[in-house]
Amino acid sequence: MGIEVIQMTYKCVFSDIDGTLLNSNHQISERTKNKIQELYQSDIPFVLVSARMPKGMSYFLDELKIKEPMVCYSGGLILDENKEVIYSKGFSVEMAKRLFEYIKYYYQVPVSFYIENRWMVDEIDEGIKEESKITGLTPEILDLTNVQKVHKLLIIADKNIIEQLEMSLKEKFTGLKIYKSKDTYLEIMDESVSKASAIQFLCDKMKISLHQVVSFGDNYNDLDMLLLTGKGFAMANSAKGVLESISTHTLSNDEDGIVYALENLVGE
Known part of the structure; x- marks a missing residue:
């Protein structure tokens, strides 16, 4: 080396x-x-x-x-x-909801919301269970009541879905940083x-x-x-x-x- x-x-x-x-x-x-x-x-x-x-x-x-x-x-x-x-620094709840609706409509995969020290998910599948095991944390049920700012969205899915989702989100949305942290992890944050x-x-x-x-x-x-x-x-x-x-x-x-x-x- x-x-x-x-x-x-x-x-x-x-x-x-x-x-x-x-x-x-x-x-x-x-x-x-x-x-x-x-x-x-x-x-x-x-x-x-x-x-x-x-x-x-x-x-x-x-x-x-x-x-x-x-x-x-x-x-x-x-x-x-x-x-x-x-x-x-995060993005608005309105933007988070738009992203969530798009992802659920076209890809039907769980979406993780991260707000300060909270991890919320709309559903729990094997990918969420594995993330919970790795981090030692348990997610809450999704509830955006009184939330002002979202720091990150995370989608865990098959690598082929992640590749397609990454491309489609970059075409559809602006002002965001969208990248793979693993082949099966797609992270979404404010572009700054x-x-x-x-x-x-x-x-x-x-x-x-x-x-x-x-x-x-x-x-x-x-x-x-x-x-x-x-x-x-x-x-x-x-x-x-x-x-x-x-x-x-x-x-x-x-x-x-x-x-x-x-x-x-x-x-x-």
Whole structure:
């Protein structure tokens, strides 16, 4: 693979969760935990950046025994180290309802709604059950009463349906970011939301230069983050297009790729 040793001083680390921080068993290895705790003791923030909702992320911070900000919904919601909302960007309930009606009429698949710390679904199938098992969360029955803003819609379906749905939604709707986070997962958010813009927001707030930031990811929604930061590492298990777009690679999520890269960085 040809892993490069980088000489730089870094002051903050941003990491995706699934396929990056977590191994194939959806766990954080002891070696990775120890490295992150070492960073925390050295006042180097380790910030989780994910398409997940806050509840699907916060228990990892508890497991790691650290207090840091979290970037949820791929940048649509940012919480500070006390889990207070400091940034929120979504789309209107009216837009969410239009999307929902279109998806149900033409594709008849479940639709997940994510609003701050709530996950709501209109029906539960095997895909929703599997997502619940992976995240450890239980969805609520869909009820948009008093909801002002939707952070994300998620559709889990057969990859052929997802491909067709992605194309048709992009033709039909504007002002949205519509992308596959897996072959069977389609995510819909406001077009202005990105991991890169969230990182810029937090770096400005922490008064840290982007050149002093390291990031890790494995999928297409990580690309803007990996390209923005001083050094962005693609995990060896990354999607092919990510590996082709990012010049600096590390070992896979099953080989403690985060630790490997950080131990080849010379910094304070």
